[in-house]
Amino acid sequence: SAVISQKPSRDICQRGTSLTIQCQVDSQVTMMFWYRQQPGQSLTLIATANQGSEATYESGFVIDKFPISRPNLTFSTLTVSNMSPEDSSIYLCSVPDESTYNEQFFGPGTRLTVL
Amino acid sequence: QKEVEQNSGPLSVPEGAIASLNCTYSDRVSQSFFWYRQYSGKSPELIMSIYSNGDKEDGRFTAQLNKASQYVSLLIRDSQPSDSATYLCAAPGDYNNNDMRFGAGTRLTVKP
Numbered sequence: 001s002a003v004i005s006q007k008p009s010r011d012i013c014q015r016g017t018s019l020t021i022q023c024q025v026d027s028q029v030t031m032m033f034w035y036r037q038q039p040g041q042s043l044t045l046i047a048t049a050n051q052g053s054e055a056t057y058e059s060g061f062v063i064d065k066f067p068i069s070r071p072n073l074t075f076s077t078l079t080v081s082n083m084s085p086e087d088s089s090i091y092l093c094s095v096p097d098e099s100t101y102n103e104q105f106f107g108p109g110t111r112l113t114v115l
Numbered sequence: 116q117k118e119v120e121q122n123s124g125p126l127s128v129p130e131g132a133i134a135s136l137n138c139t140y141s142d143r144v145s146q147s148f149f150w151y152r153q154y155s156g157k158s159p160e161l162i163m164s165i166y167s168n169g170d171k172e173d174g175r176f177t178a179q180l181n182k183a184s185q186y187v188s189l190l191i192r193d194s195q196p197s198d199s200a201t202y203l204c205a206a207p208g209d210y211n212n213n214d215m216r217f218g219a220g221t222r223l224t225v226k227p
Contacts, residue, residue, distance in 0.1 A: 031214075033214050041219070042203060042217045042218060042219045042220045043159070043203070043215075043217045044217075045208065045214050045215075045216070048214060092158055094215075103149070103161045103164070104159075104161070104205075104214075104215050106158035106159050106160075107158060108157075108158055109157075109158050
């Protein structure tokens with residue numbers, strides 16, 4: 001199984017600022033995913049980060065608000081831009097099990113609070 | 116867009132009882148289904164996967180899939196307080212992608 005780390009683990013930010021979340025995987029993976037989990041809610045896919053191409057965003061999420069970088073096969077960043085209190089969530093990155101593509105491995109998450 | 120729906124609960128059972136968690140899905144083509152467990156403040160972890168109609172047992176956990184009814188369930192036998200968590204049903208989002216679509220989750224509390 002992949003081991004995934006995220007930085008920061010949590011942050012408290014002011015409205016209107018931006019935060020970049022880092023995701024590091026211990027092995028090379030083709031796809032990385034970014035999810036959001038709002039308080040008391042399930043996980044919602046924000047985008048798929050593919051190395052060498054632009055990220056693919058899900059309905060309701062746009063690149064200007066959530067720019068993503070994927071400079072290599074083990075690393076990705078998600079930026080939450082121009083934050084508002086509604087962006088307060090846990091942000092998780094995940095990677096598929098590339099031997100079966102059946103399981104998703106999740107990072108520990110970044111708990112973001114926007115004041 | 117595939118939809119995965121769960122009765123969000125919460126569900127409370129006494130220790131030693133059977134906990135039954137249910138999930139329905141909108142896409143008749145879906146071939147695989149997953150149950151994730153998420154403890155409070157932690158990220159989800161896979162506990163069961165099922166691909167064929169019928170039952171799949173793993174220790175105290177049994178997953179049941181009925182593709183005709185588009186229904187998947189998770190039974191936890193001899194429930195323990197350590198089973199208290201949110202259980203998320205999931206299905207692959209797209210055959211050309213490898214993301215997961217999650218249900219709303221069912222919060223289970225097992226009372227000693």
